[in-house]
Amino acid sequence: MDIQNLLDDIVGAVQPHVGQGNVADYIPQLAAVDPHQFGISVATRDGEVFSAGDAHVEFSIQSISKVFALALVLAFDGDGIWKRVFREPSGNPFNSLIQLESENGIPRNPFINAGAIVVSDRLLSVTGSAAMAVRDLLRRETGNATLEADQRVAGSELANSHRNASLAHFLASCGNLENPVDLVLESYVNQCALAMTCEDLALATRFLAANGVGAEGTRLLSPAQTKRINAVMLTCGTYDAAGEFAYRVGLPGKSGVGGGIVAVVPNKCAISVWSPGLGRSGNSVAGVAALDEFTTRTGWSVF
Numbered sequence: 001m002d003i004q005n006l007l008d009d010i011v012g013a014v015q016p017h018v019g020q021g022n023v024a025d026y027i028p029q030l031a032a033v034d035p036h037q038f039g040i041s042v043a044t045r046d047g048e049v050f051s052a053g054d055a056h057v058e059f060s061i062q063s064i065s066k067v068f069a070l071a072l073v074l075a076f077d078g079d080g081i082w083k084r085v086f087r088e089p090s091g092n093p094f095n096s097l098i099q100l101e102s103e104n105g106i107p108r109n110p111f112i113n114a115g116a117i118v119v120s121d122r123l124l125s126v127t128g129s130a131a132m133a134v135r136d137l138l139r140r141e142t143g144n145a146t147l148e149a150d151q152r153v154a155g156s157e158l159a160n161s162h163r164n165a166s167l168a169h170f171l172a173s174c175g176n177l178e179n180p181v182d183l184v185l186e187s188y189v190n191q192c193a194l195a196m197t198c199e200d201l202a203l204a205t206r207f208l209a210a211n212g213v214g215a216e217g218t219r220l221l222s223p224a225q226t227k228r229i230n231a232v233m234l235t236c237g238t239y240d241a242a243g244e245f246a247y248r249v250g251l252p253g254k255s256g257v258g259g260g261i262v263a264v265v266p267n268k269c270a271i272s273v274w275s276p277g278l279g280r281s282g283n284s285v286a287g288v289a290a291l292d293e294f295t296t297r298t299g300w301s302v303f
């Protein structure tokens, strides 16, 4: 398989989709990003990296950070988190309040905002700073010591975070938050504001394609924990379009409103794509098209 050639081809093939959709505008800093960009990177299980297009441009990873926060909580703290968060698709928008109330403050899964806020809360309790813990994991996995949260994005989201604040207060009212709401929100927003390139993101996600073994052979998760994270990504990782994503791409994936998506081919490689234009469910239009193309052409899917 000539992966480099394939990625170069995919950059050409997705051009008609680049710029389609809308950039997220509820976080003002994200609204300012040029939608006419597309990048793709693949990091193989053995550490080889291939990139094409705008794979070296930094973007806001947003909800993709939820995967790394969950991995850290499972690594540090085991299965206790599953008493506070379910692992079923929600079928609702990622920031919905309705289900949280009818299900008594237990979020449907760790990848909708309410669930991710609970995970960040636990990571805050265990490490003293969820955002730093995620950042340090990503620095280790990528070897990029300058990887950092974009403070303009964090500030912009924090100033407009009424919805997440509502979710966090509701969680607290149900006894499902261990730390003060303001502290948890600040941590959550800072982990979402981490800025990365496609290439860094593929490297950072590689442990999920390697049975839980990270950079330099360090074990981050057990093979069973890795399987479980990939399963939750497959069923819950791409907003309320996880069914469509499974149909088109056929891999565990996690998207973010910055236009990034990571996907995992177990035992083979991690793929990351980025293009800021989002479809109706919040997934990058060109990103999904590229992953569709990738798995269709390679046959590398879990199905």
Ligand code: GLU
Residues within 6 Å of the ligand: 061, 062, 063, 064, 094, 095, 113, 157, 164, 189, 192, 255, 256, 257, 258
């Ligand atoms: N920080 C964003 C929010 O909480 C993340 C959303 C996303 O990427 O899905 O609204």
